[in-house]
Amino acid sequence: xxxxxxxxxxxxMAIAIRLAIKGYKVTVFxxxxxxxxxxxELRMDGFRFDTGPSLFTLPELVDELFALAGNExxxxxxxxxxxxxxxxxxPDGKVLNSWADxxxxxxxxxxVLGEPAENIQKYLxxxxxxxxxxxxMFIFSPFPTLEGFKSKEAQEIGKNIKMLKAFETMHGxxxxxxxxxxxxxxxxxxxxxxxxxxxxxxxxxxxxPHLEHNVGAYFPEKGMYSIAEAxxxxxxxxxxxxxLGCPVQRIEYKSSKVAGIRANGVSEAYDIVVNNxxxxxxxxxxxxxxxxxxxxxxxxxSSSALIFYWGVRGEYPKLDLHNILxxxxxxxxxxxLGDKGISSDPTVYIFISSKLVKQDAPMGHENWFVMxxxxxxxxxxxxxxxxxxxxxxxxxxxxxxxxxxxxxxVCEDILxxxxxxxxxxxxxxxxxxxxxxxxxxxxxxxxxxxxxxxGLYFTGGSVHPGGGIPLCLASAKxxxxxxxxx
Numbered sequence: 001x002x003x004x005x006x007x008x009x010x011x012x013m014a015i016a017i018r019l020a021i022k023g024y025k026v027t028v029f030x031x032x033x034x035x036x037x038x039x040x041e042l043r044m045d046g047f048r049f050d051t052g053p054s055l056f057t058l059p060e061l062v063d064e065l066f067a068l069a070g071n072e073x074x075x076x077x078x079x080x081x082x083x084x085x086x087x088x089x090x091p092d093g094k095v096l097n098s099w100a101d102x103x104x105x106x107x108x109x110x111x112v113l114g115e116p117a118e119n120i121q122k123y124l125x126x127x128x129x130x131x132x133x134x135x136x137m138f139i140f141s142p143f144p145t146l147e148g149f150k151s152k153e154a155q156e157i158g159k160n161i162k163m164l165k166a167f168e169t170m171h172g173x174x175x176x177x178x179x180x181x182x183x184x185x186x187x188x189x190x191x192x193x194x195x196x197x198x199x200x201x202x203x204x205x206x207x208x209p210h211l212e213h214n215v216g217a218y219f220p221e222k223g224m225y226s227i228a229e230a231x232x233x234x235x236x237x238x239x240x241x242x243x244l245g246c247p248v249q250r251i252e253y254k255s256s257k258v259a260g261i262r263a264n265g266v267s268e269a270y271d272i273v274v275n276n277x278x279x280x281x282x283x284x285x286x287x288x289x290x291x292x293x294x295x296x297x298x299x300x301x302s303s304s305a306l307i308f309y310w311g312v313r314g315e316y317p318k319l320d321l322h323n324i325l326x327x328x329x330x331x332x333x334x335x336x337l338g339d340k341g342i343s344s345d346p347t348v349y350i351f352i353s354s355k356l357v358k359q360d361a362p363m364g365h366e367n368w369f370v371m372x373x374x375x376x377x378x379x380x381x382x383x384x385x386x387x388x389x390x391x392x393x394x395x396x397x398x399x400x401x402x403x404x405x406x407x408x409x410v411c412e413d414i415l416x417x418x419x420x421x422x423x424x425x426x427x428x429x430x431x432x433x434x435x436x437x438x439x440x441x442x443x444x445x446x447x448x449x450x451x452x453x454x455g456l457y458f459t460g461g462s463v464h465p466g467g468g469i470p471l472c473l474a475s476a477k478x479x480x481x482x483x484x485x486x
Contacts, residue, residue, distance in 0.1 A: 001486045004029060004261045004270040006248045006286070007425070009037025010469055011459030012276030013231040014476030017065050020238035023486030024272065028240060029263050031247035031425070036228035037276075038424050038431070038461075039469065045411040047311040047367045048360045050224040053469050054351040054369065055322065057211040059218050061473040062227060065234065072237045077230035079220040085212055087320040089400040090182055091328045097320075098186075100216050115183040123177045123187070126163075127210035133163055134207065139465045139474050142448055142482065165203025166439045170196075173203035185330050189347070192373055194466055195302025195432035197334045202439040211470065219321065223357045227469070251275065251286045251456065258455035272455050274479060278462040279446050280427035290452065299444050300437060301376040301430035302467065303337060304417035306389055310368040311361065311411040316352075318401055323350040325400045337375050342389050346372040348396050365410070376428035377417040386416060432467030433460075448478045457482065 001024050005016045008030040016026045034040065038052035059079055066073025081100060088096040096112045099105040102124050106117035137143060137153040157164065165173050170191050174184045190208040191198035198205075211217075220226045232242065243263065250262040251273055260269040275282050280301075283292040325348040327333045333343040351369040354361035361367045370393060374385075394406050417429025427433075434444060445464040450456035459475040461467030 001025065001271045002027070002269070003272040003274065004268075005274045005276060006251070006261065006282075007037060007276030007460065008032075008035035008228075008232070008242065008244075009276050009424075009460055009472065010039055010228070010231070011461070011472035011476045012037070012274070013228070013235055014065060014473050015274050015276070015457075015459050015479050016240045017069065017231065017235050017238060018476060018480040019272070019274075019483065020235065020240050021068050022480070022483065026235075026240045027243060027270075028235070029243045029246050029248050029261065031245070032423070033245050035232045035242065035244070036225060038420075038426070039224060039228045041223070041225035042309055042413060044309070044413060045311055046362045047309075047365070047411065048223065048353075048357075049309045049367050049369055049413075050351070050353055051307070051309070051369075051415065052224070054224055054353075055212070056218040056220060056224065056227070056469065057215065058470040058473075061470055061477070062231070064477075065231065065473075069234055069238060073234050076233055077220060077227060078222075079218045082217045082219055082321065084320055085217045086322040086324055088186060089323065089325045091326065091400060093400075094182070096186075098213075100213075102213055105213060109183060109186075113180050113182050115178055115180045119178055120183070123206075124209065124213050127206055127208075128214045130163060130165075130204070130207045131210045131214075133157060133160060134204070139471065140477060142478055143443075143464055165206060168203040170198040170201045170203050170205045173206055174198070182326075185326060188330060189324065191436075192303065194436055194468060194471075195304075195430065196436040196441075197303075197338065199331060199334055200437040202436070202441070204439075205436060219356055221357070223353050223360060248286060251282075251453075253287075253453050253456070256452060256454055258453050272457065272483065274457045274459055276458075276460045277425050278427045278433065278460070279458065280433075280462065281425050292446075296434075296444070296446050299434040299441075301428050302432035302435040304374045304376050304420060304426075304429040304431055305371050305415070306342065306374040306386060306417070307415040308368075308370040308390065308393070309413040309415070310370060310405070310409045312366050312368050312405055313364070313408040313410055315364065315366055316401075316403055318403065319350060319352060319355075321352060321355045323352075324348070325350070325396055333373075337373060340375040340378050340380060342372060342374055342385055344388075344392050345396070346389065346392065348372055348393055350397075368405070374417055374429075376430045377421060378428070382416045382418060386414060427462070431461070433462035436466075448475055449482050 003024040042049040086098040106120035110117040188198035336343040420429035
């Protein structure tokens with residue numbers, strides 16, 4: 001039995017590995033010259049940058065792939081747990097370390113922000129319980145399905161429906177949970193982990209901090225792209241073939257059964273096809289006769305990002321691996337995003353992998369990945385937005401850290417929403433498929449199996465259960481459970 005996987009993002013490579021273990025002869029087709037999708041890297045003037053995801057949570061989902069492969073999967077990826085997950089900088093000069101230990105973090109927040117430690121400990125305990133209650137049904141199972149609604153997990157959710165906090169916004173939950181606005185702002189930020197707005201997204205998203213603060217955040221010893229490299233190495237060991245620089249033109253099917261794919265003008269028969277590309281582009285490009293259901297088409301895209309990759313002269317101990325420089329008015333920042341712009345006072349994320357991976361920058365230098373949330377591409381003047389935002393970011397770094405970085409930038413590259421779409425195929429540059437800015441978002445993602453074409457499956461951030469490394473890996477696990485061994 002032959003299987004074709006379209007796209008070598010995390011979800012695509014994970015399902016390729018799983019199908020190879022099942023006994024399928026698997027070929028992965030990737031339009032780019034390298035694997036990884038959004039999880040990729042940039043090399044420039046002696047610097048190396050991870051270009052996409054920078055936080056590694058639920059590493060056991062990757063470990064599971066290596067374990068399933070037995071001896072073939074040993075010693076392909078090494079990572080360690082972070083002691084300090086993120087360093088937060090506030091406009092009033094406060095600096096908060098988000099320690100991995102929940103008790104230590106709560107005590108730090110009390111000392112720095114004045115937030116009673118018991119408030120944070122209670123909140124994180126509720127996050128943990130929410131994850132326990134919902135993860136199997138909402139993350140690791142096909143959803144929504146009739147079988148799912150009949151499951152014991154669904155019955156338990158029904159008995160504890162208030163715990164979902166679905167009829168409150170995330171901001172509403174955080175506002176009643178904490179006494180200090182700066183703590184609310186910190187936990188509101190987790191909505192951006194799936195490209196959503198905390199002032200609109202349901203309180204159910206308070207599940208997200210659990211992964212970082214209760215389970216822990218990790219970092220690979222060779223940087224984030226080593227995850228993709230390790231997955232590719234494992235896939236190759238298992239006999240998976242990679243066709244790089246080979247865009248797929250069509251998914252071919254006869255009546256209601258998948259027949260194969262057409263790539264580089266050549267058709268080839270496959271028993272199973274798994275699409276790991278963005279469904280909003282996959283339908284019109286790969287299956288133009290099959291229209292994407294209006295229900296999915298009406299969903300709003302998630303946010304995107306504007307990213308600057310700066311090779312900088314000097315070393316800056318004031319900054320950690322992950323850093324957040326908060327805006328003065330968070331609600332206003334999201335209002336501007338909703339109006340398809342970027343605030344003049346944006347929250348700035350700075351990721352410096354060379355803090356842990358010394359070879360990522362020349363001696364005496366650091367590699368700065370500097371990102372702000374951006375709207376999806378709607379035809380805005382990105383040249384002007386990029387120029388203005390760059391100036392605002394440099395100003396904010398000076399104000400909140402005291403570092404004047406501009407004179408020390410020795411090389412630069414920039415990634416805008418249109419370039420994100422061009423490089424990764426993400427519709428309008430949206431990083432997470434659809435947003436979760438309504439209480440029904442969990443029911444609104446495209447399923448992992450085609451309802452009209454037998455043998456066609458879907459993985460990746462644009463389908464259930466969503467975007468980000470853990471959820472893309474979960475989508476592959478779901479598809480694996482839907483497909484029988486050879």
